[in-house]
Amino acid sequence: MQLEILPNLSSDFLSLLKDSYNYDVIIKVKEKEFKAHSIILYARSNYFKLLLSEGRIFNEDNTICLKMMEIDPNVFEMIMIYIYTGIMDFSNVADETIFSFLLTTFRLCLFEATAYTQSYLVDHAKPWIQKNFSTVLNTIFKLANCRKLQNYCVKYLCLEAKSFFSSRDSLRLSKNILSLILDLDNLYIEEIDLWEYLLEWGITQIHNNFNHKFNKTIILSKWNIIQFGEALKKTLDPLIYRIRFREINPDDFYEKIKPYKLIIPNDIYDDLMSYYLIGTPTKIGMPSLPRRGKISRILEGGKNSIYDCDDFNLILYFGNGDLILDGVNGICDKSDYEFCLLNDDEKCFEAEELEIFSVNV
Structure with a gap:
């Protein structure tokens, strides 16, 4: 013994x-x-x-x-x-x-x-x-x-992306970490908001490096556009390639992206102009999938019931937060779900052997 x-x-x-x-x-x-x-x-x-x-x-x-x-x-x-x-x-x-x-x-x-x-x-x-x-x-x-702490941070970031990227704290992210974040497919934030954050982040880095206060209005002035544009373009490379421009509507593109043409690489800008003007598929190797799925319906197993997700006013959590529903918006980690392809337009996830979620992506 x-x-x-x-x-x-x-x-x-x-x-x-x-x-x-x-x-x-x-x-x-x-x-x-x-x-x-x-x-x-x-x-x-x-x-x-x-x-x-x-x-x-x-x-x-x-x-x-x-x-x-x-x-x-x-x-x-x-x-x-x-x-x-x-x-x-x-x-x-x-x-x-x-x-x-x-x-x-x-x-x-x-x-x-x-x-x-x-x-x-x-x-x-x-x-x-x-x-x-x-x-x-x-x-x-x-x-x-x-890994446990990393996974927690990723899940929290995906769900609270909008509030986090609106905070001053987010401007302290390192370039390497920001690059990893922009590669995530399930950030709960609009792409145009990420674009505006990226501009603010880049400006902050230049401010910190050169100990000079800049803002987005100064960038647009003729007095500073040559001096500042190249510095910002260099700062945002290659992060700008991780913005999913196809998810940005034409009005936002015209008002919030076009004014910054000089800091956008020519290959990206020309490709986007073709996409927005005549609908040509983008050719540049940029991510194209949306960051968020849209939950169209919930099939409740055993009851043959179908629920329209527009009816939900509460945020629902499944699989310990791996699948999060907020109205029609959904975030799915997929780590605890069996993935299957239904057809070219739909994907579903089986959660806890009770619910099947049809996700339009």
């Missing part, structure tokens, strides 16, 4: 960390020093294993000296407690600090702690994530094993 009595083991190792008995490593984290044991660091973290194996810097007491000046000392103290005891205590810890803890565990190759921390944030810190959404987005997609 095998017995596991872990609480006492964790307690003993915590005492070892606090007492620093027979320590052989000093880690300087900004203004604070941590005394540790190389054998424990080596066993618990691949990051420290590599660091300790490559080369050691000793002081006059024959102690290994390491510097980690970019980490918050409070976060590193939590890291050391986890390394020694396997315990993570987030009670009375600010969500921002927990997020920093997540990033630090990933950097130090403490992937078990990373996985647990991302789950904690999704389950207990949604308001903080939403309030600091750009900061979270700009960071988490660099972390390979944060």
